[in-house]
Amino acid sequence: MSSFLLIFILLSFTTVAYHLGRTRALSLAKAPDGIRTLHSTPVYYGVLTALWCGLPALFLFLAWQICEPVIMTKMVVAQLPDEIRMLPESRLNLVLNDIRNLVSGNIVSGEIKPAMEKAANHYRTLQATGNAALTVVILSFALIGAFIARQRITPILRARNHVEKIFTFFLVACASFAIFTTIGIVLSVLFEAIRFFKIIPVNEFLFGLNWSPQMSIRSDQIGSSGAFGAIPVFAGTAMISGIAMLVAVPLGLMSAIYLSEYANKNFRSIAKPLLEILAGIPTVVYGFFAALTVAPFIRELGVTFGLDVSSESAMAAGLVMGIMIIPFVSSLSDDVINAVPQAMRDGALALGATKSETIKQVVIPAALPGIVGGVLLAVSRAIGETMIVVMAAGLAANLTANPLQAVTTVTVQIVTLLVGDQEFDSPKTLAAFALGLILFIATLILNIIALYVVRKYREQYE
Amino acid sequence: MNNSNVKESHEAEPQDSRTIDIVNRGLAKRYGKEQRFKIYGLLAVLTSLSFLALLFFTIFSNGYSAFFQTFVKLEVFFDSAFIDKDDPANSNFPGLVKKTLRNEFPEVKNRKEKKELYSLISSGAAFQLQKMIQQQPDLVGRTITIQVPADDDVDMLIKGNITRDVPESNRRLNDRQLAWIDKWAHEGKITKRFNTAFFTSGDSREPELAGILGALVGSILTLTLTLLLSFPVGVASAVYLEEFAPKNRWIDIVEVNINNLAAVPSIVYGLLGLAVFINFFHMPRSAPLVGGLVLTLMTLPVIIIASRVSLQSVPPSIREAALGIGASKMQTVLHHVLPLALPGMLTGTIIGIARALGETAPLLMIGMVAFIVDIPSGFTDPATALPVQIFLWADSPERGFVERTSAAIIVLLALLVVINSLAVILRNRFERRW
Numbered sequence A: 001m002s003s004f005l006l007i008f009i010l011l012s013f014t015t016v017a018y019h020l021g022r023t024r025a026l027s028l029a030k031a032p033d034g035i036r037t038l039h040s041t042p043v044y045y046g047v048l049t050a051l052w053c054g055l056p057a058l059f060l061f062l063a064w065q066i067c068e069p070v071i072m073t074k075m076v077v078a079q080l081p082d083e084i085r086m087l088p089e090s091r092l093n094l095v096l097n098d099i100r101n102l103v104s105g106n107i108v109s110g111e112i113k114p115a116m117e118k119a120a121n122h123y124r125t126l127q128a129t130g131n132a133a134l135t136v137v138i139l140s141f142a143l144i145g146a147f148i149a150r151q152r153i154t155p156i157l158r159a160r161n162h163v164e165k166i167f168t169f170f171l172v173a174c175a176s177f178a179i180f181t182t183i184g185i186v187l188s189v190l191f192e193a194i195r196f197f198k199i200i201p202v203n204e205f206l207f208g209l210n211w212s213p214q215m216s217i218r219s220d221q222i223g224s225s226g227a228f229g230a231i232p233v234f235a236g237t238a239m240i241s242g243i244a245m246l247v248a249v250p251l252g253l254m255s256a257i258y259l260s261e262y263a264n265k266n267f268r269s270i271a272k273p274l275l276e277i278l279a280g281i282p283t284v285v286y287g288f289f290a291a292l293t294v295a296p297f298i299r300e301l302g303v304t305f306g307l308d309v310s311s312e313s314a315m316a317a318g319l320v321m322g323i324m325i326i327p328f329v330s331s332l333s334d335d336v337i338n339a340v341p342q343a344m345r346d347g348a349l350a351l352g353a354t355k356s357e358t359i360k361q362v363v364i365p366a367a368l369p370g371i372v373g374g375v376l377l378a379v380s381r382a383i384g385e386t387m388i389v390v391m392a393a394g395l396a397a398n399l400t401a402n403p404l405q406a407v408t409t410v411t412v413q414i415v416t417l418l419v420g421d422q423e424f425d426s427p428k429t430l431a432a433f434a435l436g437l438i439l440f441i442a443t444l445i446l447n448i449i450a451l452y453v454v455r456k457y458r459e460q461y462e
Numbered sequence B: 001m002n003n004s005n006v007k008e009s010h011e012a013e014p015q016d017s018r019t020i021d022i023v024n025r026g027l028a029k030r031y032g033k034e035q036r037f038k039i040y041g042l043l044a045v046l047t048s049l050s051f052l053a054l055l056f057f058t059i060f061s062n063g064y065s066a067f068f069q070t071f072v073k074l075e076v077f078f079d080s081a082f083i084d085k086d087d088p089a090n091s092n093f094p095g096l097v098k099k100t101l102r103n104e105f106p107e108v109k110n111r112k113e114k115k116e117l118y119s120l121i122s123s124g125a126a127f128q129l130q131k132m133i134q135q136q137p138d139l140v141g142r143t144i145t146i147q148v149p150a151d152d153d154v155d156m157l158i159k160g161n162i163t164r165d166v167p168e169s170n171r172r173l174n175d176r177q178l179a180w181i182d183k184w185a186h187e188g189k190i191t192k193r194f195n196t197a198f199f200t201s202g203d204s205r206e207p208e209l210a211g212i213l214g215a216l217v218g219s220i221l222t223l224t225l226t227l228l229l230s231f232p233v234g235v236a237s238a239v240y241l242e243e244f245a246p247k248n249r250w251i252d253i254v255e256v257n258i259n260n261l262a263a264v265p266s267i268v269y270g271l272l273g274l275a276v277f278i279n280f281f282h283m284p285r286s287a288p289l290v291g292g293l294v295l296t297l298m299t300l301p302v303i304i305i306a307s308r309v310s311l312q313s314v315p316p317s318i319r320e321a322a323l324g325i326g327a328s329k330m331q332t333v334l335h336h337v338l339p340l341a342l343p344g345m346l347t348g349t350i351i352g353i354a355r356a357l358g359e360t361a362p363l364l365m366i367g368m369v370a371f372i373v374d375i376p377s378g379f380t381d382p383a384t385a386l387p388v389q390i391f392l393w394a395d396s397p398e399r400g401f402v403e404r405t406s407a408a409i410i411v412l413l414a415l416l417v418v419i420n421s422l423a424v425i426l427r428n429r430f431e432r433r434w
Helices: A003-028 A042-079 A089-104 A114-152 A159-175 A177-199 A202-207 A231-262 A265-280 A283-304 A314-339 A342-350 A355-384 A387-392 A410-418 A427-461 B002-012 B019-067 B093-104 B111-118 B124-135 B152-158 B175-186 B213-244 B249-261 B266-280 B288-312 B316-324 B329-357 B361-365 B386-394 B399-430
Strands: B068-077 B143-149 B190-194
Touching: A003 A042, A003 A114, A042 A089, A042 A114, A042 A159, A089 A114, A159 A177, A159 B213, A159 B329, A177 A202, A177 A427, A177 B213, A177 B249, A177 B266, A177 B288, A231 A265, A231 A314, A231 A355, A231 A410, A231 B019, A265 A314, A265 B019, A283 A314, A283 A387, A283 B019, A283 B386, A283 B399, A314 A355, A314 A387, A314 A427, A314 B019, A342 A355, A355 A427, A355 B019, A355 B266, A387 A410, A387 B361, A387 B386, A410 A427, A410 B266, A410 B361, A427 B249, A427 B266, B019 B068, B019 B399, B068 B093, B068 B152, B093 B111, B093 B124, B111 B175, B124 B143, B152 B175, B152 B399, B175 B190, B213 B249, B213 B288, B213 B329, B213 B386, B249 B288, B266 B288, B266 B361, B288 B329, B288 B361, B316 B329, B329 B399, B361 B386, B386 B399
Parallel strands: none
Antiparallel strands: B068 B143, B068 B190
16 A cells, blocks of 8 residues: 555544544533533544544654665565675675665666565565555554544543643644754764765865865776865855955945935835845856856956956856845845934934935944844855856866966865765765865854844844 | 124135135035945946846847747658558658658768758657657558758757858858758748747757756656645744743754754755765655755745744734633634734745745755656656756757757746745735734
């Protein structure tokens, strides 16, 4: 029986259980006072019965879904002939993969041996037995649960409190989801990074000047042995983000100032949503724009000035990334500029300052912490931005200060190292996780500082 | 007297006598600065907006032509010599196409020229004939005029994306091929029709056959899962944090944590998906299942933050009224607060989903970047997503893919516009100001 059908049957069982519980509660309500003799409204008795019917069975189902592959594999391995069972673990895994492929009818990597055929059949029978057993156990669990709950219904049963407790528990579980996500990110990145640092020392990774992660697969192959000094990658990231900020901060900040201090209502109501559109465009679109239009344009511009411009120059990627970040800077600055109390402006204007002097000497200094916070958030955005640089920046790690040459970034390296099939224990793939760790830490620090600054600033004027 | 005094002092000390004079002298300069500052601001806004205009102009001018496709009218004689009697669907259809082309230009004799001639018609033509025979087996022995898709080079030439005035060696089409195309054009056999294949087929190595349906279905599957998981969990988290959570250090950590998660680069979520879902739980690579889970984790913080704002905007008087007539805390929230906050929560969710629709980087990490021709039919089938398809096509060297990429971007942007306007409509219809 397929899982979907099983879940569907379980759902219909719970619906029935709900009605059972509700009618039971109604029948218990005695005539003179009616349902007032019940502790809770009949609905809660129904819901309680339904929960008793559905939840235990559902948990059992999930537990089986998680444990099934492990148990199955153990049982299949136990049945395999000795010469296969004694294989080293990596080879054994290959054989098991083939058996799984045989079961699901996919293409098998090698020739099919009779032992494997037998194991696959064994696997199939196990699966069939397991599924049948699962169906029976789960449905009986549901029935027993519903039955017990129905038997326990009495007028004094505090059904509402029970139901609410279960609901609260569900809410807490959902709220801790975010924590688990963070733990998941940290652990997944950290473990692989530690494995990487066991092969390549941390010092070499953080301070090495040479990055060429191509490793020879066999020892007799010609090719680089792999160098994992990440300084050129960090420098490239810094350069592209720097160019992006050089574009985004002046344009974003001046736009925000103009829109909040000078523009009339009509202009503002048109220009502001239009600017926000820039933030809503998917980054892959920017990447295509950078590669198709901006990079060739900059290259040709350079050629007319007699400059040698790479077709994947840091300039093009940085420029387009800057355009992407403009609305980010402008909307955050807009918020903080609007939060500056009007009294401060009035004071400056009353002293005879012009509007621009008021802005430059009163409003901006007052809003500065908030603006800095916004800019920091924008920097963390630029560092973590992936698609624009993947499509428009280079792959080779050059340590250069020339923005017209191709440089690479942390995110580009992560993507190139991990896209495609890789063995999961070579330094090459693990390096991507080490880079991911650095990226995560860097953006985290920037975000924490920025959020702290912004929050502090808000308190100041509230 | 006073007046003369002023005059005197003015004459005696022409400079820096009175504050007002200093101010007046500097005034022109200051007004100039004021004007310039204002203009800089306006220029900043206009520059940003012109970038937006340039972006849209580039995409649309490159992409609109992809919605039309060049077809060639051919008179096909379904020769019984080519059609297999027992198994008509497996006959030599490519051979039939070639025969038809040789009939069109009987003067073509040698191998090289024949090859050049065959390359004018898309390889999809054979499949088209196959489909016709499958549907109407009685076509055998009859001659029918049909329209078959032209090769992408011909398509590009007709659309003016390949110029004729470069030297022959630098051109994708040589002079002979140009002459054949001109002859067809002269006979009115070349037509441009709406490109239905673009919306009804999966990916292909041939630009003229490539479509976005596979990627679109992949995106829909992925986002359905994202919506189903992230909306309930996000709303429940927000309700707990806003209505039930005690004010203690633990909850503070959760809050800071959620704010930080909203700013973690999306590619880090991809790393999480790769390490946890694929390598640890052994879920299938390239599947919408994993994509949906990763995008769920990415969208959750957005939804939680929006939902909390929405809950905060419900005035406390509603809660107090419900509690006052004896509702429990849970009843207050579920029956009174949540329905009022729901429109705002939905708006936030829609915006989160719109962001997830345009997200590419995490999907690259979990292998949704493969070349997939088939249209996925379930959550565990290999699939790709619309933005990833754009990325894949943008990397293809053929000129035909440039316009396809732009056209796919137009479709993606149109979807985003639809989704976002849904959010705006929802907000305008249901949002209440208290």
